[in-house]
Amino acid sequence: MSNWKAGVLLFGPLALLLIGVFLVPVLLLAPTSFHEYAPGVGIVANSWTLENYARIVTDDYYREVVWRTLYLGLGVTVSCLLLGYPVAYLIVRGPARLRLPLTLLVIFPLMLNLVVRSFGWIALLSNRGLVNNFLIQTGLIGAPLKLMFNLTGLMIGMTHIYLPFMVLMLVAALQNVPRDVEAAAATLGSSRSHVFTSVTLPLTAPGIISGSILVFVLTISALVTPRMLGGPTYKVMATLIYDEYMQLLDWPSGSALSFSLTVIAIAIIWASSRITKRWAGMA
């Protein structure tokens, strides 16, 4: 009984906060998403329709944006993982003198405002940006490369912005791997690469998965960076929702899209936590 009480006390404040500022507002959106919207007149009271949801599936533009968002999430997650794992490995296993500077280097971008970081990328990636100017001046290319308002720009910008989250998760996971287990495998004749693939990697699986979930969910729900680097021509779900709400004033349609995004995110978190259990269980 006292255990149960302690549990409630420990979890209570967070639960109240989540219910108050997340769950209730999200549920309040639910009725709106089933209303009709009459342009120029407003939300039609007492009208009920499934069209806002049907459109997300039937309209090929919305479908394209949904797939693009998921694809972007996957791309950013994979590149964060590929770039982040070696860094995390170096921080944990590398020379001790590198640990602090590397960790600071990883954390440092987090101290800058998101808008500032995105502007930095605009300065680098635009048609007359640093990257294009350098490439043109050195004669490597004739016309500027299109690095903004497309998948390339968003991938570069968002990988940079979410890399610290991945690295920090991986560092924690790698620190938890007992060196004895690796040593035991090596003593028994395993090559270094075999030790890594069959011992270290599976033991860091929880870190890999939680880092990936974090980066994926942050990416598909990001608004500021896609607005700045994607512009009006390269929309993702978050920017589309913003437009439906703030520009078209079509709140029902925006609410339906928000719900779909929430459901997708929750489904992915649920599926990945199942995968983690299996993978980590196997090791």
Added chain:
Amino acid sequence: MKITTRIAKATALAGAMLLPAAASAEELVVGAFGGSFAENAKACYVEPFEKATGATVTLKLANSSQHAAAVRATAGESDMDVIFMDDAFAAQLKNEGLTEKLDRSKLTHADEIVPDAWGADDAYVVAMLSATTIVYNPQTVTTPPTSWKDLFDPKYAGRVTIGDISGTTGWQFLMAVNKMEGGSLDDITPGLKAIKPLAENSVVLYTQADQVVSLFERGEVDIAVWYPDRAGVAAQKGLPVAVAYPQEGAVAIKPSVVMPKGTQRSDLALKFIDQVLSAESQKCFSEAAFIGSVNKDVKLSDEVSKIVPTDEVVKKLLFLDPNTMSQKLPEWTRQWQREVAR
């Protein structure tokens, strides 16, 4: 426990003492556009108003659709008392029943205002006149453009910028081209078809008016669809830009003032609107912002008259019905997203 009670008591007491004081100071919250608009509004509207009434004005900055969204979100209990927004959004709020009728009898300057400035049922009043037109760099474009068609000239490919449909110039230019190509309000396909190649040749579909300043500054564009007022201010600061009005007619932009439903200070709000409409404030704002005035008694300086839409230009201006616009815009935006910006 005792200390907590004491703190709570002290807080309650302090609150009780502070609250009436805060409520008695007359404060007006005005929704306005950002950038130079806000600066000019402060100098031409807010300062004389504060001097005359002793009230204080707080500006809340956002664009038209954001203000409209905020008014709807607070349905009938808006935290703003007066809001500047484009006429299409003012008409939308009127249709949603979220505006207060402007009582002309309480506006001393009502008679000096051009009759066309009043919205349906006096739900809003147009506060200034600008346009969507052509702006070019006179150093690189030697013959001034005379038609919307000049923008499509192949020599400007990759040296031109037009606005995304989310901004006023975006949908207004679409309407102008659509009309030129023989389309109608029910069928904008001709306009979309004609604009698509231009959008592809455009350096960027700008979403913020100020983006265009840096495009001209860095010499990335020679010609743009933009606002004469922004161009006038920029030219005054030394940017090489000039304004040309196309022979087919530029499109009228009518930033308006509304009083959202539920304002607790409608008398003070009307006084502010009266200040906005006064010849003194109209002249001040027009000359600072290079924008047309709606007060018949205002005489503008030559420098400003060169830029703002005046008699000949106004006769040709394309006036779009705000009601129709607010009803059609969402559909057009969706078509634009799919067929032009994809």
